Amino acid sequence: MDRSEGDLIAAAAAGDRDAFAVLYQRHHLGVYRFARTMTGSTTAAEDVTQEVFLAFMQGLDRYDEGRGVLSTYLYGVARNVSRHRLRKEARLVSEDHQRSRELEDPADNPAQLALRLESAAQVRRFIRGLSSRYREVLILCDLQEVSYEEAAKVLGTRVGTVRSRLHRARQMLAERLVTKSVAYVSSNERLRCAI
Amino acid sequence: MRHIDRRNRPLTADRLQRALSAVRDDDAHSLAPLQLQERVMQAWDTRWQRRKMRHRVLLWFAAAATVILALTWALTPGRHRTPAVDSDVMETTEMLLERDAFLAPEVLMDDASSVQYVRLSLAPRTMAAFGIPVADPSDDRPIAVEALVGIDGIPRAIRYAQVRGDSR
Numbered sequence: 001m002d003r004s005e006g007d008l009i010a011a012a013a014a015g016d017r018d019a020f021a022v023l024y025q026r027h028h029l030g031v032y033r034f035a036r037t038m039t040g041s042t043t044a045a046e047d048v049t050q051e052v053f054l055a056f057m058q059g060l061d062r063y064d065e066g067r068g069v070l071s072t073y074l075y076g077v078a079r080n081v082s083r084h085r086l087r088k089e090a091r092l093v094s095e096d097h098q099r100s101r102e103l104e105d106p107a108d109n110p111a112q113l114a115l116r117l118e119s120a121a122q123v124r125r126f127i128r129g130l131s132s133r134y135r136e137v138l139i140l141c142d143l144q145e146v147s148y149e150e151a152a153k154v155l156g157t158r159v160g161t162v163r164s165r166l167h168r169a170r171q172m173l174a175e176r177l178v179t180k181s182v183a184y185v186s187s188n189e190r191l192r193c194a195i
Numbered sequence: 196m197r198h199i200d201r202r203n204r205p206l207t208a209d210r211l212q213r214a215l216s217a218v219r220d221d222d223a224h225s226l227a228p229l230q231l232q233e234r235v236m237q238a239w240d241t242r243w244q245r246r247k248m249r250h251r252v253l254l255w256f257a258a259a260a261t262v263i264l265a266l267t268w269a270l271t272p273g274r275h276r277t278p279a280v281d282s283d284v285m286e287t288t289e290m291l292l293e294r295d296a297f298l299a300p301e302v303l304m305d306d307a308s309s310v311q312y313v314r315l316s317l318a319p320r321t322m323a324a325f326g327i328p329v330a331d332p333s334d335d336r337p338i339a340v341e342a343l344v345g346i347d348g349i350p351r352a353i354r355y356a357q358v359r360g361d362s363r
Contacts, residue, residue, distance in 0.1 A: 015243055017236070024235060032227040037218070046231050053235045057242060120221030123214040142215050143222060174211040 006065055013060040024053060027071055030144055031078045037139045038082040040128040048085060052077045068153050075146065075154040079136055086132070126176045134169035141166050310343045310351055317353075325353055 003011075003022070011019035028049055035048035055077050056063070063073070127135055140151040141162070148166075152159045316337035323332040339356035 015246075017239060017243070020239055021232075021236060024232060028227055028232070028235075032231075033222045033225065036225070037222075042225075046228065049227060049231060050234055050238075054238055057235075057239060120217040123218050124221075126214075127218070143218055170211060173214070174207045177210050177214055178207055 005070055009060065009063060009065065009070065013063070020057070023056075023070070027074050028053070030071060031074050034075060034078050034139055034144055035082050037124060037127060037143060038079070038132075038135065039086060040124060044082075044085060044089075048078055048081045051081045055081075069150070071146075072150050072153045075140065075144075075150075076156075079154060083132055123173075123177075126173055129176065130169055130172055134165055134172060137162055137165040138169040138173065142170070310345050313342050313344055314356060315340060315342060322353070325350075327353060 003019070005023070005026075008019045008023050012023060031052050032045050032049045035052075036042055036045035039045055039048065052074055056074065067073070127138060130138065136155065137151060140146045140154060141148065146154070148159045148162050152162045155162065317340050318337055319329040319334045320332045322329045322338060322340070329338070340353050341356050342350045342354075343352045344350050
């Protein structure tokens with residue numbers, strides 16, 4: 001029988017290794033995926049996920065279940081760690097931008113580029129181009145499918161703010177998707193027909 | 196949307212949804228490496244080992260402190276003394292209770308350490324009133340006695356004063 005999250009947290013706080021492993025299994029993917037899209041790097045996502053669970057481990061005694069579900073807490077920590085990491089390692093971001101430009105080279109094979117524009121990797125780059133406040137809300141609500149209320153708790157803001165930021169984030173992402181396509185189409189008549 | 200033609204909005208929304216679902220699909224296929232779990236669980240083990248070690252050290256210190264305190268207490272001279280009764284009085288009190296004392300009737304005996312040993316002179320008729328046999332109750336000459344008096348001032352036991360060298 002599946003143990004409730006509260007039981008698992010209490011058991012883990014008492015030193016039950018298996019309970020902590022179950023909690024990790026339940027939540028690590030969400031945290032990892034959030035961190036991956038936030039930072040744009042799998043290595044950074046691994047580090048962020050590790051830091052999140054270490055922070056959770058250290059705060060197990062003080063963890064207050066009444067303040068929200070565990071995923072909210074973990075996303076909140078992941079958000080802070082990711083932002084801190086991005087601020088600290090701005091160099092990595094600039095390298096990513098460089099790589100992004102290389103991949104958008106119009107001299108590429110048109111068919112490949114068309115595929116790339118739609119590919120997850122390219123969309124991730126567009127998402128990463130958004131500022132943190134829009135990026136995190138888009139990742140939480142549209143990719144991790146977290147409710148507005150939960151996202152508001154994670155971000156420490158109101159539900160109305162989450163809605164408006166999400167709306168703006170979607171607008172900006174759509175704008176980028178269209179702009180990149182139009183830029184390419186204008187430089188290649190053959191692809192215009194294909195699209 | 197500032198840069199997007201109104202006619203293209205449904206297309207754009209569709210494109211956005213397709214783009215987001217591409218990332219979601221990619222996410223669904225991306226797994227965190229197993230080494231990550233190993234690293235986290237290793238950190239867990241290290242943390243709990245350290246915690247157990249700290250607990251053991253604390254217990255060891257507590258035990259050592261207890262032993263040191265017990266030894267200090269045991270080796271401190273005069274630890275049995277109380278402010279009210281010194282050791283000589285205690286001995287006399289015990290001796291008095293063992294020999295020749297008349298326990299006061301209907302009065303509960305206190306703890307020996309809470310009574311005071313006193314020497315006093317009483318009239319024979321007072322002694323008789325306590326139920327102590329006297330040769331002549333009408334005699335006016337006071338009799339030297341030793342008594343144990345409780346903290347309420349009521350005598351708990353009385354006997355004739357011991358004469359130095361008395362072998363009784």
